[in-house]
Amino acid sequence: MLRYAKLLAIQLRASALLSLQYRLDFFVGGVMSLFWTAAALIPLAVLFQQRETVAGWTWHEALLVVAWFNVLKGVLEGGVQPALQNVVEHIRKGTLDFLLIKPVDSQFMVSTSRFEPWKAVDLLGGLALLGWALWKLRVVPSPGALLATGLLLVGAVAILYSLWILVVSLAFVVVKIDNLSYLFASIYDAARWPASVYRGALSFVFTFVIPLAVMTTYPALAILGRLGPEQVLGALGGALAFSLAARMVWTRAIGRYTSAGG
């Protein structure tokens, strides 16, 4: 366990050094994140100019969902996606083998191969938006609500990460980096909206198949104190099941991987 922690620290340090090398990227990345936060609010703002509530959510409540979306996006793009792109590149070049022969768990190895620390700007932007929306709503979250939100966020990160593991497993079949990360982003993007907006089949898909609702809408409800303990536990159980399933798919995918040159 200690060995893994040490390894993680080394990988993080390497990534930080690497990103400091490209200072312009660092700066551009930060400005872009802020720009995105603002631009992504346009459709929502247009919508709420027409009505007071949409699917039972007011403007400021919906902003809570957007805020968690941003926080998780920071985690996704800073901590999860860079490594994804790396793995797909490794698969294409046939250099994945070098990662696989190392005497550590293959999933750990590929998951920590690269980070992009400056995406923390997204995370901070999300938290700022969260604070603002809560202030506007005049809501001070209770300790219980905060605990529930925290737990749900852990679950959300687990789901996000598992989704990513599933996408990488897919990369063994479909070898092109840009499309895959684009697919991932396009699915995740639906989490920007409160889940109750989606109806019918899509609502089922986003709750049970790709649990987007659990990722952003539940934490928003939790911080408002509107989520019962059984829903929190259910979401956490779902996240756990999802992670285990992703782990299983990964082990199978890596088992069938015949390396490059074949």
Next chain:
Amino acid sequence: MSSSAARPRLGLLRAIPSLMRVGFAEAVAYRAEFLVWILATNMPLIMLLLWSAVAKEAPVGRFGEAEFGAYFLATLIVRLVTSSWVIWDLNFEIRQGTIGMRLLRPLHPFVWYAAENLAALPMRAMVALPVAAIALLWLGAGQLNPDPVAWAIVPVALIGAWAMTFCAMAMIGSLGLLWESSLSVFQLWLGLYFVIGGYVLPLELLPDWLYAVVRWLPFRYLLSFPVETMLGLIDRREALGALAVQWGYAALFLAGALAVWRRGLARYSAFGG
């Protein structure tokens, strides 16, 4: 005896069918990727469900449930038919140095990329057609523009949208010869395209001041303008004006792409490197 000036031009004409054949074969060979790409183009469908759920309570502007349905299905069709990916190829080949292979050949790489791109069109049309059929069956022809002249504009607008997309991508991609971060410029471009190109909402729903600005920016002409023409959201006269702006932008981007390419090439030194 042929003059040496006429020769490359003749070669170009002869090369294009072969390039198209190669491009088509590639499109077929990478069908799994193609499928991923189609799946990734799901945003109009999500937006469709989202906005029509909202419109169920009351229409937004002049958009009711059916209008939103028609709008986003048309968006999907336009996107399927006009998109391009030259920037990914350019970026990849510049970084890997394999672009040198293309430089050795007598054709301008842009011609080559364009041919590869267009060759995939039959396959993409095959995906777009069912969408169009569903849209027609589900929503009826009442949502379509009744003006036949407008329908004569539509194909030109679609070609214009493709040309703009292609040239802008070639321009930004060529920046990669000069500067490592061309992809982040493109991310910015893509984001603007989504938000103010008409991908996530009909542009006329934007606040007036923003709509006035957006009408002069290139993004509307990549996506929203052909859609607006197909659905009769703008009249014939307005569509013709928009067409002029669109093709103006396409020419501008082409000139820009060629200029950046030439400057970049002078600085590029990664042959075989």
